Amino acid sequence: xxxxxxxxxxxLPMQSASTKLSIGDLNVRFGSVVALxxxxxxxxxxxxxxxxxxxxxxxxxxFNVVSGLLKATSGKIVLDGQDVSNRPGQVGYxxxxxxxxxWRTVLGNITLAASLTRGATAKDRDEAAELASRYxxxxxxxxxxxxxxxxxxxxxxxxxxxxxxxxxxLLDEPFxxxxxxxxxxxxxxxxxxxxxxxxxILFVTHDVDEAIYLADRIVVMTPRPGxxxxxxxxxxxRPRPLEVLTTDTFVGLKRQIMQHLYH
Amino acid sequence: MNTRFGAAAGPFLIWVxxxxxxxxxxxxxxxxxxxxxxxxxxxxxxxxxxxxNWPRLSVLTGQTLYETAIGYxxxxxxxxxxxxxxxxxxxxxxxxxxxxxxxxxxPIVAIAAPLVIIFGFGITPKLIxxxxxxxxxxxxxxxxxLASVDRDMLNLARLMGGGSLRTFAIVKLPACIGPxxxxxxxxxxxxxxxxxxxxxxxxxxxxLGTYLLTANAQMNTAGVYAAMLLLTVIGVGSFLLVFGLExxxxxxxxxxxxxxxxxWKPSQPAS
Numbered sequence: 001x002x003x004x005x006x007x008x009x010x011x012l013p014m015q016s017a018s019t020k021l022s023i024g025d026l027n028v029r030f031g032s033v034v035a036l037x038x039x040x041x042x043x044x045x046x047x048x049x050x051x052x053x054x055x056x057x058x059x060x061x062x063f064n065v066v067s068g069l070l071k072a073t074s075g076k077i078v079l080d081g082q083d084v085s086n087r088p089g090q091v092g093y094x095x096x097x098x099x100x101x102x103w104r105t106v107l108g109n110i111t112l113a114a115s116l117t118r119g120a121t122a123k124d125r126d127e128a129a130e131l132a133s134r135y136x137x138x139x140x141x142x143x144x145x146x147x148x149x150x151x152x153x154x155x156x157x158x159x160x161x162x163x164x165x166x167x168x169x170l171l172d173e174p175f176x177x178x179x180x181x182x183x184x185x186x187x188x189x190x191x192x193x194x195x196x197x198x199x200x201i202l203f204v205t206h207d208v209d210e211a212i213y214l215a216d217r218i219v220v221m222t223p224r225p226g227x228x229x230x231x232x233x234x235x236x237x238r239p240r241p242l243e244v245l246t247t248d249t250f251v252g253l254k255r256q257i258m259q260h261l262y263h
Numbered sequence: 264m265n266t267r268f269g270a271a272a273g274p275f276l277i278w279v280x281x282x283x284x285x286x287x288x289x290x291x292x293x294x295x296x297x298x299x300x301x302x303x304x305x306x307x308x309x310x311x312x313x314x315x316n317w318p319r320l321s322v323l324t325g326q327t328l329y330e331t332a333i334g335y336x337x338x339x340x341x342x343x344x345x346x347x348x349x350x351x352x353x354x355x356x357x358x359x360x361x362x363x364x365x366x367x368x369x370p371i372v373a374i375a376a377p378l379v380i381i382f383g384f385g386i387t388p389k390l391i392x393x394x395x396x397x398x399x400x401x402x403x404x405x406x407x408x409l410a411s412v413d414r415d416m417l418n419l420a421r422l423m424g425g426g427s428l429r430t431f432a433i434v435k436l437p438a439c440i441g442p443x444x445x446x447x448x449x450x451x452x453x454x455x456x457x458x459x460x461x462x463x464x465x466x467x468x469x470x471l472g473t474y475l476l477t478a479n480a481q482m483n484t485a486g487v488y489a490a491m492l493l494l495t496v497i498g499v500g501s502f503l504l505v506f507g508l509e510x511x512x513x514x515x516x517x518x519x520x521x522x523x524x525x526x527w528k529p530s531q532p533a534s
Contacts, residue, residue, distance in 0.1 A: 069418055089424045099416045103437045103513070105521045115433055116425030122530040129527060142526045147519030164423055 019081075020045040020200045021066070021091075021168050026075035028061050034225035035061045039075070041219060041228065043168075043202065048194055050215035051204045054261060058226020059204045063170050066202070067093045079168065092166035092199075096176040098153040100145035106132070106156050107141040113164035128163050135159065135193060151182040155189065162193070168200045175210070184242070187213055191239065208261070212253050213240060220260045229260045301484045309488035316489065320474070324493050327470035330386060330458040331497060334393025338454070339447055341394060342401030346439075349402070350409035351431070367399050371457065375464040386468070389461030396457040397450035401443065408442030409435060441516065444509035451501040455494055471497075 021043040028036040036058045043049050051059050064070035066077055068088035076085045084090040100109050110128040114120040129141055137155060145153055154174055161169055174190075175183045187210060194201055205211050211218045215234050222229040232253060236244050244250055286306045293305045300308055313320060349356040371392060378388035412435050420430045462472030471490045478486030514522050 067422055069422065089422050091422075093419065093422045095415055095419075097413070097415055099413060099419055101416075101434065101437065103440070103515045105525070105527070107527045112420075112433070113423040113425075116420055116423050116429050125527055126530055129529065142521045143519055144515040144521065146515065 018044045020047070020079070021202070022078040023062075023066065024076045024078060026062070026065060026077075027073045028058070028065060028070070028226075029073045036065070036072070037225040037227045039226070039228055041231075043200060045167075046198050046200055048201045048203065048214060048216045049219060050211035050217070051202065051219045051221060052206065052208065052211040052257065052261075053221035053226075054206060054223060056226070057221040057223040059206075059221060060172060061226065062221075063093070063172050063202070063204060067091055067170055090166065090168075092161040092164050092169035094157055094161045094169065094171045094174050096173040098145070098150070098157045100153055100156065102145055105142050105144060106137060106148070109145065109156055110159045110163050112160055124163075128159070131163065132156075132159050135189065149182075151178055151186060154178065154186060158190070158193070162197065162199070168202065171201060171203045173204055173206070176205070176207075183210070188242075190214065195239070208254055208257050209245065211257070212236075212250055213245060218253075218257065220257055222260065230256075232256060301482055304485040304488050308485045309492060312483075312485040313489035313492060316486070320471075320489065320493060323469055323471045323474050323490075324497070326468055327455070327458050327462070327472060327494070328497055330389040330461065330470065331393055331454045331501070333386075334390040334457060335397050335450065335454045335501070337390055338394030338397030338450060339401055342398030342446065343405055343439075343443060345398070346402045346405035346409070347436075350406055350435075356406075363399065363402060366395065371396060371460060372464075375460055378461075379465045384465045384467035388464065389458055389466075392461045393454050393457035396453045397447075400449040401446035404442040404446035405439045408439035411442075412438050440513055444505065444513065447505045448502060448509070451505045452498050454501060455498045459494065 019042045023039060023041040023043075026036050026039040027034070039058075039062060041049075051062065053059055061070065065072045065075075068077075068084065068086055068090060071086050076083055078084065079090050101112070104112070107125060107129055108115075108120075110132055111120040111124050114124040129138075132138065132141060135155065137152070137159065140148060140152065140156075145156065148156070158171075158174065161171075175186045178186060191214065203211075203214060212234055218232045218234060219228055220230045220232065221227065234253060236247070236249055289303075289306050293303050296303065304312070345359065349359055374395065375388065375392055378391055382388045382391070416434060417430065420434050425433070458470065459472035459475070462470045463476060466473050471494055475487055475490045475494075478484075478490060510517055514525070520526070
């Protein structure tokens with residue numbers, strides 16, 4: 001396994017200046033099952049891309065390859081012009097499971113990456129506390145995760161991902177386990193974070209409304225074999241008030257996507 | 264078991280009530296059966312025997328307590344380290360697990376005799392027997408704790424660039440603390456039994472176990488009961504001690520916020 005702390009090697013040519021992450025002709029096979037077929041995608045710096053698809057379309061496989069947890073059968077992952085295929089730890093990663101360490105406080109969980117790599121310093125903790133306070137967790141820094149609601153725990157998990165400092169963040173159905181009301185609040189919260197912090201986000205979901213509300217572009221994937229069926233640009237102005245959920249553009253996009261998913 | 268700290272005052276009261284009930288039942292049994300004191304001594308007689316013989320009994324209690332405590336610590340430490348080794352290295356687990364189960368299937372009384380033959384009448388066989396009893400629940404529970412760590416959590420730690428040593432210390436080791444205490448609590452009540460069995464087999468130094476045998480042989484039933492009371496106190500006391508330690512060491516189980524010493528406070532900017 002390559003050391004994730006090593007800087008990636010050999011810059012590659014032919015990347016456009018604004019391309020942050022490039023997924024190049026990815027194929028993943030598990031025995032005779034083709035999990036991903038010819039998946040190619042370029043993501044611009046600061047872009048919010050949603051990957052949308054029913055279960056079994058290879059969304060999570062794609063994330064596991066991009067994060068470096070899973071080796072692709074063929075294809076490569078290029079980050080900032082450098083090949084990072086099979087190098088874990090180049091991008092941030094967040095799951096539907098909040099994966100809190102129950103014995104660490106909210107702040108202790110947020111500073112986990114620092115603790116795991118070099119030991120968290122007072123400066124790390126102060127910065128994390130400042131960040132968390134800015135996004136509504138200020139009263140809970142010394143709480144244990146079990147004392148928080150599911151939504152709050154996902155906020156902590158998001159803060160932990162941000163504090164890890166990676167410019168590209170993979171979010172795998174982070175709000176999938178939350179109820180509809182909480183989820184909408186979380187989506188708005190995430191958009192605010194993304195606007196402030198200017199990270200590049202790849203967001204997996206199977207919720208069509210969520211994808212349209214959040215994304216600059218939506219990558220629609222279909223199963224057997226998992227592949228990209230369509231890429232749609234979401235032409236909705238930002239910031240997006242809740243009213244966009246009922247605009248013609250929104251509904252039009254939704255219809256288009258539904259045709260791919262349930263044709 | 265209710266591990267909430269706020270409810271800790273409640274259990275204390277329940278303990279008092281439980282003990283009173285046991286004494287009442289004991290006294291009622293004596294009255295109802297009409298059996299003479301050398302068959303079932305009434306509680307008052309057991310207690311007065313205990314007090315009358317306190318100078319001697321206190322020394323014996325000290326000896327048994329000493330064997331129990333040292334053996335317990337030995338068993339706990341060995342069990343914990345063994346479980347960590349087994350959890351980290353699969354080969355060790357495969358090799359050691361059958362031996363562990365066999366070790367517990369052999370009746371402890373049967374082990375006592377060969378231990379005395381090997382190690383003599385001193386304290387060593389007692390310590391080994393106590394440790395033998397204590398280490399098994401510790402190993403089993405700590406192994407469960409290690410196995411309970413979420414694979415996704417380990418993946419996340421890897422993606423965050425966590426080295427194996429730090430990941431072990433930060434993600435895996437704390438997951439064992441709760442299960443460790445489950446094992447330690449089971450061991451705490453059994454440990455004293457081990458010490459008594461050790462003393463029964465052969466002993467150059469008198470303890471409560473040897474006293475129990477002698478009192479029984481002399482038809483000094485009240486003395487047997489007095490020793491029984493003291494052994495029970497050792498067992499219950501050990502359990503409560505471990506339980507209290509557990510509450511202190513696993514604050515996340517009983518509190519919603521970190522204890523004061525673990526709380527974050529903004530550090531002062533350097534002047």
